Amino acid sequence: xxxxxxxxxxxxxxxxxxxxxxxxxxxxxxxxxxxxxxxxxxxxxxxxxxxxxxxxxxxxxxxxxxxxxxxxxxxxxxxxxxxxxxxxxxxxxxxxxxxxxxxxxxxx
Numbered sequence: 001x002x003x004x005x006x007x008x009x010x011x012x013x014x015x016x017x018x019x020x021x022x023x024x025x026x027x028x029x030x031x032x033x034x035x036x037x038x039x040x041x042x043x044x045x046x047x048x049x050x051x052x053x054x055x056x057x058x059x060x061x062x063x064x065x066x067x068x069x070x071x072x073x074x075x076x077x078x079x080x081x082x083x084x085x086x087x088x089x090x091x092x093x094x095x096x097x098x099x100x101x102x103x104x105x106x107x108x
Contacts, residue, residue, distance in 0.1 A: 036095040038064040041107070044087045045069055047080065054083055056101070064093055073100045082106055 042058035048071070057069040074080050074091075083089065083106070091101035 035097070036063070038062075038093050038095070039090065040064075040093045040101060041088065041090045044083050044085055044089060046071075046085060047083050049080065052077060052080060054080065054101075056089065061093065064095065065098070070098070074104045075100055075102045076104070079104045079106070 038061050040058060040061055042056040044054055045057055046055040048054070051071075052073060053071045054074055055069055055071045058065065058067060060067050074083075083104075088107040089101070089104055090107055091104040093101060
């Protein structure tokens with residue numbers, strides 16, 4: 001004979017997993033808010049539409065990176081269509097994240 005509380009264990013398990021995932025998402029949001037952010041600016045050198053990346057030669061970003069040319073993903077991804085070699089951009093970068101430029105804007 002099955003106990004009534006065991007029949008609901010699947011529901012309870014799903015509820016616990018949902019709560020755990022919600023907690024993890026909240027923790028990630030808190031971690032993002034705690035990361036130091038830096039103003040980034042530079043010049044686009046190359047756009048790789050297939051890889052959805054852009055190579056940018058950045059100006060010095062004290063506390064984050066010295067001037068150099070690197071490839072980055074861009075956020076929002078739609079801005080990639082506006083980028084061509086020679087275009088100046090500004091963005092936000094975050095401590096510990098050297099792969100993505102956030103809030104990318106073309107500098108007029």
